[in-house]
Amino acid sequence: MGAVRFMSLFLVALVSAAAAARTVAAAGAPPREVTVGALFTYDSTIGRAARLAIEIAVDDVNADRTVLAGTTLKLMTQDTNCSGFLGTIEALQLMEKNVIAVIGPQSSGIGHVISHVVNELHVPLLSFAATDPTLSASEYPYFLRTAISxxxxxxxxxxxxxxxxxxxxxxxxxxxxxxxxxxxxxxxxxxxxxxxxxxxxxxxxxxxxxxxxxxxxxxxxxxxxxxxxxxxxxxxxxxxxxxxxxxxxxxxxxxxxxxxxxxxxxxxxxxxxxxxxxxxxxxxxxxxxTPESDTKNKFMSKWNNVARNRNISFGLNSYGFYAYDSVWTVARAIDQFLISGLQINFSKDPRLNGSNDSTLHLSTLEMFDGGDQLLQQLLLTNFTGITGPVQFDSDRNLxxxxxxxxxxxxxxxxxxxxxxxxxxxxxxxxxxxxxxxxxxxxxxQRLYNVVWPGDSTTTPRGWVFPNNGQPLRVGVPIKASFKELVSIGQGSDNVTGYSIDIFNAAIKLLPYPVPCQFIAIGDGRKNPNYDDIISMVAANSLDAAVGDFAIVRNRTKIAEFTQPFIESGLVIVAPASKTSSSAWAFLKPFTLEMWFSFSTMFFSHRICGCLNRGPKDGGVAAIVDEMPYVDLFLSKHCNFRIVGQEFTKEGWGFAFQRDSPLAEDLSTAILQLSESGQLQRIHDEWFSEPSCASDDSEVGATRLGLGSFWGLFLVCALICIFALVVFFVRICWQYSQYSNSEAADEPGAAAAAAAAAAAAAATTERQKRPTRLGSFKELIQFVDTKEAEIRRTMKQRSSDKDNQAAGPSDPHPVAAA
Structure with missing residues (x-):
């Protein structure tokens, strides 16, 4: 036991000494080699191209004396086998080999798992093919995507x-x-x-x-x-x-x-x-x-030569380009890491010490002490690779x-x-x-022409009516009146009316079959809320709404409308006896809000009674409603008329869900109905002329004859007579002035004639001049004479008179020659 314990202590001391020696060597000079890992599936479309590209990139880095001078870049690869589970195990095994960076993986799924590992071990992970956008830097700070997200x-x-x-x-x-x-x-x-x-x-x-x-x-x-x-x-x-x-x-x-x-x-x-x-x-x-460049062309040539020498039959794809640039990104970052004097050291993760008894050997995983500094160098990358600029933005995207x-x-x-x-x-x-x-x-925005499937050059419509056996759910309002517009009988398919006929005619013009199921909305005793029906379309409870739906702003915000199939502006209706030129004066005391308060979605005998009684007897002066309703009302009640013109313009259309392609096709169909005249024929069938149009007793009050203008004629006649009298009086006054000026001129004229001629000549001149009163013919000639000429003659005579008056008193008469 003592010998075993001694040998254990000796081995620990030996390992510690070796580690210390490695640290000293690292501190004194750059390491002879640095190890990076690579994760991808060898036998895959992306992996085959990436593997050869990574090997070529490592060779190019080691042959370049400007990057990692004196240090060899060593590559260790692991095959993820197109499996999330096996790929994760292979990634953990790679981490055991103390790599300072990992290129890969190509799988986004493995990227999610291994990113948690590299976060703990502080090993940067550069993926050239994991394009899942949810692999974000905010969740995985050591994950860096070297391809496009x-x-x-x-x-x-x-x-x-x-x-x-x-x-x-x-x-x-x-x-x-x-x-x-x-x-x-x-x-x-x-x-x-x-x-x-x-x-x-x-x-x-x-x-x-x-x-x-x-x-x-x-x-x-x-x-x-x-x-x-x-x-x-x-x-x-x-x-x-x-x-x-x-x-x-x-x-x-x-x-x-x-x-x-x-x-x-x-x-x-x-x-x-x-x-x-x-x-x-x-x-x-x-x-x-990837932009065209000499660097890209050289790499492709080298890649093809190596592939040909190895009897590789597959070609190079763009993921191979990104894998090649990823190696260079790591090499440049490590080079700057070493130049800055940082050391490559690893240390135990204290949280893994308690796992020594586990068969997974998690305690062998060590943290890269310089991982954060290397990551910062990677984020500062800025060079031009074969894929173009290799630089990361604030979100760590290329x-x-x-x-x-x-x-x-x-x-x-x-x-x-x-x-x-x-x-x-x-x-x-x-x-x-x-x-x-x-x-x-x-x-x-522009693209060249495309040849579509089926060898077609016409841009496809992009949709057809679904072939799933489900009919179009069409909401139809059940109204209390105006059933000419829309009504429903026994059974949901027994729907009739002006709006329904147009909808059915438009559906038949579509180039594809559209089965419809009409869904009645309302109890028939009162009109349903139309805004609620539009909201049902927007909420996908209905596919369409068909009826007398006005296209107004608040509805177009939540639903898509077709081309209007009828114009619908607001008009004022009043009793026929009040529709003369004084009708506006009659309605002047009533504000627009008061008119709208009398507006209703239906007309009845009670409304007729209110209009006939007028406001003084508890009725109304006029009503305001949309033109189609008014047309239907006037077709049955001939003693009312429209006052003035429409003062709003809108239309009725069919409502669909937002951006529904069916709305566009139905709009085209409505235009076809209009061009062919079928739209007008449907209108004439439902909006017939008033049945009492030939009844003189009903419309006589509104007909205009000569007797209707006697007052105007009397005023015009009086004005004309007055103008004629004024003209005649003015002519007589002017003629009198003209005659007086001529008479006043006679004595001076006679004196001049006596000094120059005999008395007989003067007598002859007086015989030629008419009497002072003149004749009727002379008066007519005077009237025909231009007023400017008369004034000029009278002014000349006045001047001659003044000259004659001044002649005898001149102290220096001019001697005759």
């Missing part, structure tokens, strides 16, 4: 959906952390674009063909034909194989696959026969964008996330555009747009 990818998908104006999508996803996290992010991104996931189809990991067929069968029963597939690359192609057999890759379908499909297509590009290509014709898929958007056609795929978090959809490469101001406006 699916948060951005799902925003790219949502932008594509919005670009083609689709409103509903079906999401097929693998039922694990990766799939659930991605679809959750997709739902949030679609909501921001006023779209939604209408159906989620979860596929358990490693499902067989029968399970996949069952899921696709349910998907095909849904109305959405825009299907987003977010699954694992190693089993995802089975979905398209099954979809092809179910004829779900035909015209009218839209398939969008996330970047997992790019990994499959790129990895298979080296194969002579890509057997799955025929199953995905017309499909759209995304791929992480800056400038971007994706290529590709369209499968023939034996390959073609680029139709890009998406970046900087400028959205574009046909220009993101690195070009980074040099310009960001522009995410709708007008700036």
């Amino acid at each position: 699916d948060y951005f990818q799902m925003h790219a998908v949502a932008s594509i959906v919005d670009y083609y104006q689709w409103k509903e999508v079906t999401a097929i996803f693998v039922d694990d952390d990766y799939g659930r996290g991605g679809v959750s992010a997709l739902g949030d991104a679609l909501i921001a674009k006023r779209a939604r996931i209408s159906y989620k189809a979860a596929i358990p990991p490693n499902s067989n063909t029968d399970v996949i067929n069952d899921v696709l069968f349910r998907v095909n029963m849904m109305e959405s034909r825009v299907i987003v597939v977010h699954v694992n690359p190693d089993t995802g192609m089975n979905i398209f194989s099954a979809a092809k057999k179910l004829q779900m890759m035909a015209d009218g379908y839209v398939w969008i696959a996330t970047d997992w499909l790019a990994a499959v297509v790129d990895s298979s590009s080296g194969s002579k026969d890509l057997k799955y290509m025929s199953h995905i014709q017309g499909l759209i898929f995304l791929r992480q964008h 800056v400038h996330p971007a994706y290529d958007i590709l369209n499968v056609g023939g034996t390959g795929s073609r680029l139709v555009g890009y998406w970046s978090n900087y400028s959205g959809l574009s046909v220009a490469a993101p690195e070009i747009l980074y040099q310009k101001p960001p522009n995410t406006s709708t007008s700036a």
Whole structure:
């Protein structure tokens, strides 16, 4: 026993001495080697490309004298075997080997588990393929994603959906952390674009063909034909194989696959026969964008040479690029860690000391003392790799996330555009747009033309009426009156009325069958609350509301309305005897609020009585209601008329749930009914002309004859006579003034004639001039003479008179020649 105890103490002392020597060596000079780990599945689409890329990256780092000079980067890998359980065990075994950083894992599920371990051991974890957005730095501070998060990818998908104006999508996803996290992010991104996931189809990991067929069968029963597939690359192609057999890759379908499909297509590009290509014709898929560069081309050339030398048949995918850059990220961070004089030391976790009796040997796990400092160096990373800028933002995401958007056609795929978090959809490469101001406006979004499934170049509508045997639930208000608009008889299908006829006619114009089930709302004794019915549509208790529903602001906020099938403005109705030009004066004492207080959703003999009695006898002066109701009322009561014009404008439409594609198709159908004249014919059938239109006794008070204007004629006549008298008096006065001015001019004229001629000439002149009173003919000539000419003549005569009066008194007469 004493010897055994002595040997134990000796071994402990020996180990302690070795550790001390290692510490001294580390303090005095950089270590000869540092060990990093790598976690991925060797035999997988992502793992095969990543494994070779990581090996090449380690070789390149060790060959580069500017990074880790004098220190060799040593790599230790563990195979996670595409299993969450085995992957976790392999990760723990890797932690036992005192690695100072881990590259991986590629699985988001394993990433969640192992992140708890590295948090405790202070070992940074750099994943090049775990894209689940819920792997956040706030929960896992030692987790660092060196690839693009699916948060951005799902925003790219949502932008594509919005670009083609689709409103509903079906999401097929693998039922694990990766799939659930991605679809959750997709739902949030679609909501921001006023779209939604209408159906989620979860596929358990490693499902067989029968399970996949069952899921696709349910998907095909849904109305959405825009299907987003977010699954694992190693089993995802089975979905398209099954979809092809179910004829779900035909015209009218839209398939969008996330970047997992790019990994499959790129990895298979080296194969002579890509057997799955025929199953995905017309499909759209995304791929992480990596800008073209010399560094990227050199790496691809080296990767292909090594693969060819090792007889590797699979190709390189974008995850291999991120794995390569991850190694360089770790190497640069370790280099700065050592340059700063920090040491690589490990220490026991005191919380694991009590687990010595456990067969799991948890006590062998040690904490990396410099883990926090190495993590800080990683967060300061800033270099240009083969994937572009390698730099982390405040949320620890790579800056400038971007994706290529590709369209499968023939034996390959073609680029139709890009998406970046900087400028959205574009046909220009993101690195070009980074040099310009960001522009995410709708007008700036652009993609090249796509060839859709079925070899169609026409953008699919994206939905059909669901083939699940469930009819459209149509809410119909049961009214107390105005049954011409909507009414229901015995049985829920016995629904008639103007609004119902238009709805049925529009449904028949749709290019797909839509079975309907009319649901009566109301007891028929009083009108139901229409806002409550619209709320039932918004709450998904009804699929649609059909009837006399006015399209008003508060309703459009919660429901989607079709194109109005009839205009409906408010008008004032008063007794016919009050609808003359004095009607407004008659209604002036009544405020608009008073008019509305008399407005009602139905008319009856009591309302007629109130209008006939008038406000002085306990009745009303007028009522205010919508034009269609008024038309129906006036068709039966001819002693009332509309006063003035409509003073509001709105319309009646059919209500659907927000962003329902059926509302858009019904709007198009209503426009077709209007263009063909069928809408007017339906209107004329229900809104007939008044039956008493030819009854003179009823409408005589409103007819306008000559007798209706005698007062106006009398006023006009009096005004004309008065104007004529004034004119005649004024003419006589002017003529008198004119004649007086002519008479006053005669003596001066006679004196001038006597000095220049004989008395006979003067006598002859007086014989030619008419008498002072003149003749009637002269008066007429005077009237025809322009007033300006008369004034000028009178002014001239006055001037001549003044000159003659001044002549004899001139002291210096001018001598005659």
